[in-house]
Ligand code: HEM
Ligand SMILES: [Cu+2]
């Protein structure tokens with residue numbers, strides 16, 4: 149068995165990588181060396197009289213069989229590694245991931261929802277992924293793991309962190325304009341620190357009144373609105389929501405331009421049927437909250453937006 | 458005897474070209490159109506690289522970038538490298554190499570060029586109409602391609618139409634090879650280029666309809682709302698990926714098999730000895746074509762497809778590596794005890810072997826399940842496929858141009874300049890693409906408008922490489938174009954080739970042969 153199938157995904161991948169690399173580089177060097185050597189040795193100046201050799205059955209067999217064995221060994225190691233990457237150990241910490249254009253949401257078993265992934269060191273983490281809209285892919289290069297998040301489907305992935313620290317999470321499946329900015333972090337804490345954090349957050353959640361951050365703002369983060377909207381006046385992919393309520397804006401309704409004054413109904417409709425009235429100068433790409441958010445959340449979001457002066 | 462340039466047939470001037478049914482003229486029509494698209498593709502590649510020279514927005518906005526890499530990919534794949542060798546060199550040389558006066562269906566042949574131009578025109582039109590240039594990547598993955606507001610339908614229709622051109626060319630090549638071989642041209646006396654085109658033609662006929670249907674279904678879903686792929690309508694996005702790769706993986710062999718054929722032509726001529734392992738090379742083409750049709754799932758190891766499927770696809774993928782290796786070993790052995798002249802075509806052929814070997818070997822890392830989980834959709838893949846299709850097929854096309862130039866145009870190019878151009882191409886290519894492999898291993902995803910600071914130095918290096926490479930391209934094509942008009946007259950057989958195209962005048966007469974030749978020896982018997 150190949151060394152290092154320790155359950156650490158980065159080591160598994162690295163060992164198999166090195167195994168294939170050693171063989172590949174040897175083959176490349178061999179081929180290149182022979183090619184250059186023959187070209188010099190049998191250059192027309194040195195060897196004006198070529199010899200016709202039509203082939204050699206033993207050589208053909210040799211260079212069919214040996215490479216076949218080599219690639220089968222690569223296949224086998226790749227497979228064992230894959231098996232280790234796929235087989236979730238008992239007692240793993242479960243986290244649900246929802247991907248959507250262009251942000252990540254992590255949901256813990258106690259209902260806690262976060263936009264960064266915080267995990268305890270050494271403990272296996274079992275991620276279950278899905279997507280709200282198009283396909284995304286959850287990728288942590290430091291752990292060398294990746295899994296697509298597909299709408300209408302749950303996929304899964306697990307890994308274990310060996311070192312404390314913060315690691316980049318990137319989206320690896322092209323998902324539109326801001327694909328390159330669909331980033332977040334994995335924070336690895338010591339077990340003790342993690343559970344302190346986890347329980348504190350859990351308590352806030354039960355009190356329904358998070359300390360510090362008001363509920364509307366929290367939802368705005370959680371639903372990924374900030375991937376496209378600012379609340380400070382700078383336009384992003386979508387218009388800024390600052391001072392929107394009460395403003396007169398120009399929208400395209402069924403291809404026709406019209407003016408309207410932003411009221412509560414309009415805000416609500418923007419969330420549920422975003423493509424009904426499209427703000428002029430912006431692409432019709434806002435995802436709908438229909439079937440995604442509860443009625444209460446929508447009401448809370450609308451209230452939040454009304455207050456963005 | 459007047460050459461095919463002088464015999465116009467019914468029309469005059471320009472019309473005598475675009476309505477010609479002569480396989481050589483059609484080959485040249487393709488040459489001009491395909492290389493023009495290639496030039497555009499390279500320009501787009503240059504702009505992509507320029508944007509990536511530094512982190513943060515440099516010369517464009519994200520939406521522009523996404524449109525650029527999509528167009529770059531669509532042009533390079535569907536307009537350059539898939540039609541490339543069969544339509545240009547297959548058209549021009551396959552009939553001559555088997556001792557025929559034309560292809561089996563000359564009018565169909567002309568039609569396929571028209572369809573090619575029609576498909577390209579639709580794709581171009583899509584840039585300026587509807588919601589603007591597509592931003593889906595050349596793979597058109599659903600559900601993104603169903604939802605993005607840009608002009609997906611017209612672009613997809615363009616690619617759909619291009620498929621017909623590919624199928625018609627395939628039918629022509631298969632039929633021609635079966636029906637029009639000169640007396641004495643047995644299957645095992647066929648030049649290996651013909652074998653390459655023949656195997657490719659079967660793939661074109663058999664798998665192109667699959668992508669056609671897939672694209673039609675995508676259109677139906679987008680325009681009419683039938684729920685096939687979009688889970689929101691009860692469809693399955695993985696079904697799309699399966700259907701797409703059932704075509705697009707074998708399409709990789711449509712790109713590479715004819716290139717391998719070219720290499721098998723060039724090596725023996727410049728080594729002045731027979732090819733090593735003729736049958737091994739011929740049969741490995743067929744093996745690649747057959748096994749290669751069952752490996753598409755290796756593009757989907759992290760897509761959510763079942764693990765069992767992934768394991769089977771991984772195994773088959775590794776098996777298909779073997780026949781490619783067999784070819785490389787036979788090529789290298791063809792140099793053994795030869796009498797080698799390192800003329801420009803051979804230099805490109807040897808470079809093909811080196812770059813293709815890197816491309817193939819980097820593919821092993823992606824075929825292995827565990828490593829692919831990390832490497833999938835990163836710059837590793839971008840590096841890998843440029844090594845295979847640009848380092849492979851691209852360099853084979855450069856080799857073919859330098860090999861057959863005197864035959865096609867009746868003139869010889871400047872013999873020193875290709876060496877300088879080669880130096881630039883070789884250094885530029887590796888500076889451009891090798892850093893991509895490292896970037897991928899470090900975790901840089903592909904199709905990224907912007908990147909994290911740790912990737913900067915390699916990205917910068919890669920951009921410098923693109924400038925050197927493009928310098929080489931300009932020098933190489935500049936030389937060829939200049940000598941098209943100003944080059945010395947070429948002899949009929951400047952390289953001492955033994956295949957039939959070298960036994961007729963340069964450029965060939967309208968019907969190639971005065972009298973259909975009687976073939977009595979193999980293609981690589983020089984004595
Ligand atoms: C000067 C020459 C070239 C340069 C500088 C170049 C550069 C690039 C770069 C940087 C990307 C990655 C874009 C991204 O993922 O964000 C890319 C993608 C691609 N290139 Fe090239 N390339 C060149 C030539 C070619 C050639 C000759 C071919 C094919 C024969 C080709 C086919 C492709 C394809 C299919 C993609 C994928 C597009 C996608 O992700 O949808 N390129 N190229
Ligand atoms: Cu993405």
Ligand SMILES: [Cu+2]
Nearest residue numbers: 706709753756
């Ligand atoms: Cu493939």
